[in-house]
Amino acid sequence: MKIGIVCYPTFGGSGVVATELGKALASNGHEIHFITYSQPARLDFFSENLYYHEVAVAQYPLFDFSPYESALASKLVDVVRFEQLDLLHVHYAIPHASVAYLAKQILATYGIHIPVVTTLHGTDITLVGKDKSFNPVVTFSINHSDGVTAVSENLREQTLESFEITRDVRVIPNFIDFSRFHNKNREHFKRAIAPENERIIIHTSNFRKVKNTQDVIRIFQKVNDVIPSKLLMVGDGPERRNTEELARQLEVSQNVRFLGKQDAIEEILSVSDLFLMPSSSESFGLAALEAMACHVPVVSSDTGGLPELNINGVSGFLSNIGDIDDMAKNAIHILEDCDRLQVFKDAAFARAKEFDLSKILPLYESYYEEVVEGM
Ligand code: GMT
Numbered sequence: 138m139k140i141g142i143v144c145y146p147t148f149g150g151s152g153v154v155a156t157e158l159g160k161a162l163a164s165n166g167h168e169i170h171f172i173t174y175s176q177p178a179r180l181d182f183f184s185e186n187l188y189y190h191e192v193a194v195a196q197y198p199l200f201d202f203s204p205y206e207s208a209l210a211s212k213l214v215d216v217v218r219f220e221q222l223d224l225l226h227v228h229y230a231i232p233h234a235s236v237a238y239l240a241k242q243i244l245a246t247y248g249i250h251i252p253v254v255t256t257l258h259g260t261d262i263t264l265v266g267k268d269k270s271f272n273p274v275v276t277f278s279i280n281h282s283d284g285v286t287a288v289s290e291n292l293r294e295q296t297l298e299s300f301e302i303t304r305d306v307r308v309i310p311n312f313i314d315f316s317r318f319h320n321k322n323r324e325h326f327k328r329a330i331a332p333e334n335e336r337i338i339i340h341t342s343n344f345r346k347v348k349n350t351q352d353v354i355r356i357f358q359k360v361n362d363v364i365p366s367k368l369l370m371v372g373d374g375p376e377r378r379n380t381e382e383l384a385r386q387l388e389v390s391q392n393v394r395f396l397g398k399q400d401a402i403e404e405i406l407s408v409s410d411l412f413l414m415p416s417s418s419e420s421f422g423l424a425a426l427e428a429m430a431c432h433v434p435v436v437s438s439d440t441g442g443l444p445e446l447n448i449n450g451v452s453g454f455l456s457n458i459g460d461i462d463d464m465a466k467n468a469i470h471i472l473e474d475c476d477r478l479q480v481f482k483d484a485a486f487a488r489a490k491e492f493d494l495s496k497i498l499p500l501y502e503s504y505y506e507e508v509v510e511g512m
Pocket of ligand 1: 260
């Protein structure tokens with residue numbers, strides 16, 4: 138098939154899923170056209186089946202807000218017509234689903250009828266989409282997509298509860314590419330971070346409020362009181378400053394390293410013993426899956442789609458949002474005994490295997506076929 142993919146081209150989970158999906162579809166023989174305002178972060182190489190079309194937004198003194206939606210809709214019309222695409226797959230409902238709807242209506246005037254699949258990723262439903270200022274547009278564009286997927290059963294349920302949805306929503310979870318994410322031997326790196334063989338705890342995120350990065354520091358302080366350990370904080374975002382401040386206040390900063398945005402995250406995960414994800418909302422938790430694929434167990438909050446990924450007492454533990462004491466207790470339980478740690482590491486890896494790209498990719502492919510046939 139010839140598929141157009143629209144996404145946020147940043148480090149965020151939805152952009153990562155969209156880019157990795159496009160790459161996998163391309164290597165399965167599909168022709169993939171990414172249509173975004175800048176080159177997706179993980180699309181930095183040449184492949185014969187991959188194309189990238191940049192959306193340029195005209196600047197004009199009248200515009201307090203650049204009309205990105207209009208520029209994207211026009212670009213979609215142009216690319217669909219001239220590349221003769223079979224399907225558009227848009228990731229993150231706002232504004233991509235309504236823009237795709239507009240493009241579809243314009244294309245119909247040229248006699249072109251293109252199906253649109255929308256994938257809901259989480260905050261487009263749970264935080265942003267619920268806002269009154271977006272709700273009617275989100276509801277309309279979900280109901281008028283030809284296919285809609287959600288990345289977890291929980292997100293599907295939340296979508297049906299929060300909006301007046303008149304159509305079916307298919308669950309297709311996040312996936313992991315084991316050719317990239319697997320445990321790599323990086324002993325030299327481990328020794329550099331933990332010279333006294335301390336346990337290595339890791340958190341990766343975009344440091345938004347929803348990630349509760351300050352809870353990561355509080356949990357770490359309690360664990361470090363009992364088990365000598367180091368904490369790696371990977372990523373960057375609005376809460377980083379407050380989080381660093383808290384690490385100083387709690388006098389743990391000598392054992393905490395803020396590494397900023399990192400490309401080779403699998404290398405850092407490979408030296409880690411435990412992943413912390415105390416988010417207050419998480420539709421799936423792709424970062425936790427990446428950790429599990431590298432044999433890292435997960436201590437997380439019991440929210441959103443996380444219980445569909447992290448099996449309590451097996452691949453890690455689940456606690457109530459904000460229950461720092463319980464998360465610290467669970468982390469200590471995993472880390473205090475070498476044999477037990479190994480059992481959790483193996484179980485985390487086994488669980489991640491259930492989300493192997495080779496299992497999830499055919500779900501998207503057959504869904505595309507279903508949607509095209511239903512047109
Ligand atoms: O987690 C973020 O803040 C980024 C966000 C996004 O939309 O880019 O991630 C969401 O989509 C990911 C991929 O489907 C999910 O794995 C994340 O759980 C989800 N984040 C939230 O629901 C907070």
